[in-house]
Amino acid sequence: MEIIKPRTLSGFMELLPGKQIQFEKMTEILRRTYASYGFAPLDTPVIEDAQILLAKGGGETEKQIYRFTKGDSDLALRFDLTVPLAKYVALHYNELAFPFRRFQISKVYRGERAQRGRFREFYQADIDIIGDGKLDILNEAEIPAIIYKVFRGFGLTRFQIRVNNRKILNGFYARLGLSERSGDIMRTVDKLDKIGADKVKAILLEDCGLTETQAEEILRFIAIRGTNEQVLAALEGYAGSNDLFDQGLAELKAVCANLAAFGVPEENFAVDLTIARGLDYYTGTVYETTLLDHPEIGSVCSGGRYDNLAGYYIEKQLPGVGISIGLTRLFYVLDEQGLLNPQLPSAPADALVLPMTQDPAPAIALAEILRGAGLRVQLYGEQKKFKQKMAYANKLEVPFAVLLGEDEIAEGMCSVKNMVTGEQVKLTPEAAAAHIRSALDAGDCPVILEK
Amino acid sequence: MEIIKPRTLSGFMELLPGKQIQFEKMTEILRRTYASYGFAPLDTPVIEDAQILLAKGGGETEKQIYRFTKGDSDLALRFDLTVPLAKYVALHYNELAFPFRRFQISKVYRGERAQRGRFREFYQADIDIIGDGKLDILNEAEIPAIIYKVFRGFGLTRFQIRVNNRKILNGFYARLGLSERSGDIMRTVDKLDKIGADKVKAILLEDCGLTETQAEEILRFIAIRGTNEQVLAALEGYAGSNDLFDQGLAELKAVCANLAAFGVPEENFAVDLTIARGLDYYTGTVYETTLLDHPEIGSVCSGGRYDNLAGYYIEKQLPGVGISIGLTRLFYVLDEQGLLNPQLPSAPADALVLPMTQDPAPAIALAEILRGAGLRVQLYGEQKKFKQKMAYANKLEVPFAVLLGEDEIAEGMCSVKNMVTGEQVKLTPEAAAAHIRSALDAGDCPVILEK
Numbered sequence: 072m073e074i075i076k077p078r079t080l081s082g083f084m085e086l087l088p089g090k091q092i093q094f095e096k097m098t099e100i101l102r103r104t105y106a107s108y109g110f111a112p113l114d115t116p117v118i119e120d121a122q123i124l125l126a127k128g129g130g131e132t133e134k135q136i137y138r139f140t141k142g143d144s145d146l147a148l149r150f151d152l153t154v155p156l157a158k159y160v161a162l163h164y165n166e167l168a169f170p171f172r173r174f175q176i177s178k179v180y181r182g183e184r185a186q187r188g189r190f191r192e193f194y195q196a197d198i199d200i201i202g203d204g205k206l207d208i209l210n211e212a213e214i215p216a217i218i219y220k221v222f223r224g225f226g227l228t229r230f231q232i233r234v235n236n237r238k239i240l241n242g243f244y245a246r247l248g249l250s251e252r253s254g255d256i257m258r259t260v261d262k263l264d265k266i267g268a269d270k271v272k273a274i275l276l277e278d279c280g281l282t283e284t285q286a287e288e289i290l291r292f293i294a295i296r297g298t299n300e301q302v303l304a305a306l307e308g309y310a311g312s313n314d315l316f317d318q319g320l321a322e323l324k325a326v327c328a329n330l331a332a333f334g335v336p337e338e339n340f341a342v343d344l345t346i347a348r349g350l351d352y353y354t355g356t357v358y359e360t361t362l363l364d365h366p367e368i369g370s371v372c373s374g375g376r377y378d379n380l381a382g383y384y385i386e387k388q389l390p391g392v393g394i395s396i397g398l399t400r401l402f403y404v405l406d407e408q409g410l411l412n413p414q415l416p417s418a419p420a421d422a423l424v425l426p427m428t429q430d431p432a433p434a435i436a437l438a439e440i441l442r443g444a445g446l447r448v449q450l451y452g453e454q455k456k457f458k459q460k461m462a463y464a465n466k467l468e469v470p471f472a473v474l475l476g477e478d479e480i481a482e483g484m485c486s487v488k489n490m491v492t493g494e495q496v497k498l499t500p501e502a503a504a505a506h507i508r509s510a511l512d513a514g515d516c517p518v519i520l521e522k
Numbered sequence: 523m524e525i526i527k528p529r530t531l532s533g534f535m536e537l538l539p540g541k542q543i544q545f546e547k548m549t550e551i552l553r554r555t556y557a558s559y560g561f562a563p564l565d566t567p568v569i570e571d572a573q574i575l576l577a578k579g580g581g582e583t584e585k586q587i588y589r590f591t592k593g594d595s596d597l598a599l600r601f602d603l604t605v606p607l608a609k610y611v612a613l614h615y616n617e618l619a620f621p622f623r624r625f626q627i628s629k630v631y632r633g634e635r636a637q638r639g640r641f642r643e644f645y646q647a648d649i650d651i652i653g654d655g656k657l658d659i660l661n662e663a664e665i666p667a668i669i670y671k672v673f674r675g676f677g678l679t680r681f682q683i684r685v686n687n688r689k690i691l692n693g694f695y696a697r698l699g700l701s702e703r704s705g706d707i708m709r710t711v712d713k714l715d716k717i718g719a720d721k722v723k724a725i726l727l728e729d730c731g732l733t734e735t736q737a738e739e740i741l742r743f744i745a746i747r748g749t750n751e752q753v754l755a756a757l758e759g760y761a762g763s764n765d766l767f768d769q770g771l772a773e774l775k776a777v778c779a780n781l782a783a784f785g786v787p788e789e790n791f792a793v794d795l796t797i798a799r800g801l802d803y804y805t806g807t808v809y810e811t812t813l814l815d816h817p818e819i820g821s822v823c824s825g826g827r828y829d830n831l832a833g834y835y836i837e838k839q840l841p842g843v844g845i846s847i848g849l850t851r852l853f854y855v856l857d858e859q860g861l862l863n864p865q866l867p868s869a870p871a872d873a874l875v876l877p878m879t880q881d882p883a884p885a886i887a888l889a890e891i892l893r894g895a896g897l898r899v900q901l902y903g904e905q906k907k908f909k910q911k912m913a914y915a916n917k918l919e920v921p922f923a924v925l926l927g928e929d930e931i932a933e934g935m936c937s938v939k940n941m942v943t944g945e946q947v948k949l950t951p952e953a954a955a956a957h958i959r960s961a962l963d964a965g966d967c968p969v970i971l972e973k
Contacts, residue, residue: 075577077613077835080569080595085610087617088562088624095563107893109871109900111539112546116643117568117629118531126526139590141633144531159536162528166538168917170904172870173539178568182592192567202904209882209903332883334890384528419623420560431660432783439785442558449560452660453621453653466619
């Protein structure tokens with residue numbers, strides 16, 4: 072037979088089993104956390120009608136999209152989960168209860184130039200809350216509170232959810248008579264971290280055509296720093312001269328107060344006036360999330376409030392708030408930086424049952440008892456030497472091997488070997504299950520979703 | 523804004539939230555069951571190099587495949603999970619521990635003519651065990667034992683896993699001097715249920731060119747029926763004249779004995795000599811699974827033993843055994859037949875917390891306590907009349923509403939309303955969590971993975 076050299080396309084993540092088990096555990100944490108806040112899972116098709124997917128059209132999206140024909144259908148692979156959500160909500164509007172809360176953890180496709188840490192196929196893990204006509208500000212605190220839970224569930228502590236409000240920015244620029252140029256200005260201000268205040272000012276003056284006073288005002292504004300209380304107090308100083316600004320400030324104060332009520336510690340969220348998140352989609356609260364020890368990575372979870380989810384597909388005002396985690400990239404970065412939770416299991420089983428007799432029936436029964444106690448148990452059925460069986464257990468990195476020979480069977484016992492410490496004890500099957508479970512729960516080799 | 527009428531492509535399943543929650547629960551049952559037997563999750567790309575995916579080439583596959591170019595890459599969407607597994611194992615051969623056990627629950631793509639109950643995008647839920655050179659027969663019993671657990675977890679009892687062994691068939695045909703025509707014969711015999719014994723015989727005589735004696739022998743053979751014990755006894759009558767037959771019979775007896783050891787009741791598995799599963803891929807044990815009350819649906823879960831997983835990609839003998847559930851079609855059929863487990867939850871939350879005060883902080887705190895107890899809790903933050911809030915709870919079909927007004931807050935209590943019975947009780951948050959949990963666990967509205 073002619074051999075075709077196997078390969079996986081570049082830009083497509085394909086993990087070895089140990090890493091994949093860790094990745095799966097993170098998606099399970101996401102699913103459980105999202106579901107615990109009453110979000111329904113959605114699962115839209117990977118392939119959509121290209122005309123529908125590209126209703127908004129334009130720019131980078133159109134260049135990167137995987138688009139093809141099949142028969143006479145013009146098809147494309149989804150490039151995010153927001154456009155499919157808009158289509159879904161418009162299509163099923165009459166069947167949904169609003170506010171409609173959904174999460175979706177699915178792959179999306181962008182034919183970008185492949186480079187390290189950039190993927191052409193990657194998971195997004197999105198939550199959105201969609202209102203019909205209206206949506207309470209409370210939701211704008213709940214979304215980052217959920218993200219806080221998720222990141223803690225991932226074992227992270229050194230992260231910060233940064234919050235701003237577009238109404239504050241738009242109101243502020245209106246106050247300076249710069250509404251029409253606010254897009255250019257925000258794009259410039261967004262580069263503050265990268266190019267510094269002096270260069271920002273130069274661009275504002277030369278390219279955006281601002282006056283010295285206007286540029287100074289903007290730089291002073293975005294330089295506001297401090298605790299959330301201090302920043303909010305500083306913003307009060309601008310209040311009373313623009314309705315939109317005042318509304319945004321009231322919203323930001325409500326979000327901060329409610330975030331505290333949700334139990335999010337001050338150290339994990341910060342009002343940050345430099346955050347704008349693009350131009351016209353977001354209309355109120357906006358979020359970015361950074362790893363404090365790795366600012367170079369940029370935001371790993373972003374989103375915000377928008378006023379019109381599905382205007383391309385339905386004549387209804389559907390405001391919403393949502394946030395998206397680029398999960399594949401986050402996993403890649405955490406792994407690369409050694410930040411994956413060491414409690415994430417990487418073994419495919421908690422215990423490997425090794426029959427030492429010809430008849431596998433006693434080992435089958437033992438394995439079933441251990442599974443009944445909630446353990447992940449692999450039965451090793453190959454006819455190999457003991458040494459090879461132990462080598463296999465070591466290669467899988469299973470925490471426990473359970474040996475069952477004639478002696479154990481006669482006594483109604485099994486021998487439980489801790490593969491890390493080497494300690495071996497003879498126990499009944501029920502006691503063996505409890506022994507393994509308690510060792511896993513004690514944190515020797517477990518993962519527990521933070522409560 | 524111009525409105526583009528939203529639609530989802532035909533042949534692509536897109537469920538409403540209640541159904542999607544049920545579907546997700548079934549995938550969770552699959553994941554948990556597969557993992558409990560020590561299978562590692564795999565997640566290969568949806569897109570692969572078309573040359574690699576089509577290494578085997580040929581026929582229907584090539585016609586149905588979604589194939590396209592991007593830049594100068596010849597790409598295709600996977601049409602099953604077996605070819606990507608073969609690629610994966612060949613590519614990562616040196617990094618894997620054998621036997622390598624993996625499950626994958628992922629979407630695959632086939633551009634078939636769309637028709638009712640047929641999907642172009644559908645989930646397959648596969649498990650495979652791959653050996654390096656050898657693989658013990660024990661695995662061939664474990665695979666259907668796991669499928670038994672899965673189907674019971676789905677709430678089904680009236681199903682049957684049918685087992686046969688290709689060596690028995692090949693040995694039997696060799697005995698009749700019909701090895702070279704065994705492919706045609708098996709294809710014909712496979713139609714027995716559809717066209718009846720007389721027509722099968724006619725085809726065997728006229729199209730396959732068999733003698734009357736040969737045809738009679740075959741019909742007598744495939745007419746062997748009865749309990750597994752009876753069928754195995756009848757097969758013993760053919761033993762001793764063909765080595766391959768004898769080997770297959772020994773394997774089939776081992777599989778039956780071990781299936782019993784795994785706790786699979788006799789009523790849920792049957793030796794069925796008419797099952798062949800295609801031509802040359804499978805080499806030993808083969809499986810099909812039917813719903814006893816809906817034979818017209820055909821097999822909902824099929825697979826078997828093969829000797830050479832990845833011959834197209836690597837010069838290694840990699841035998842394996844695997845089985846695949848066409849999950850999307852199974853879900854569609856179960857739903858259509860009213861066979862979905864009524865215990866599958868369809869509400870996005872176990873409880874809806876309704877704040878009756880201006881300040882949402884007490885309701886936020888209450889919801890967090892309920893979540894801490896493991897409940898799925900939605901906080902309803904909209905400023906609506908009580909009646910509208912209850913209408914929303916009813917539309918979501920949440921089993922419990924938890925009301926929090928001034929009185930309750932003052933007393934440190936909350937009012938828990940059972941949305942089915944209408945019963946309302948005032949409890950502390952902790953007692954409310956226990957009250958809801960016990961109602962869910964009691965089977966009013968729960969789902970529990972069968973132990």
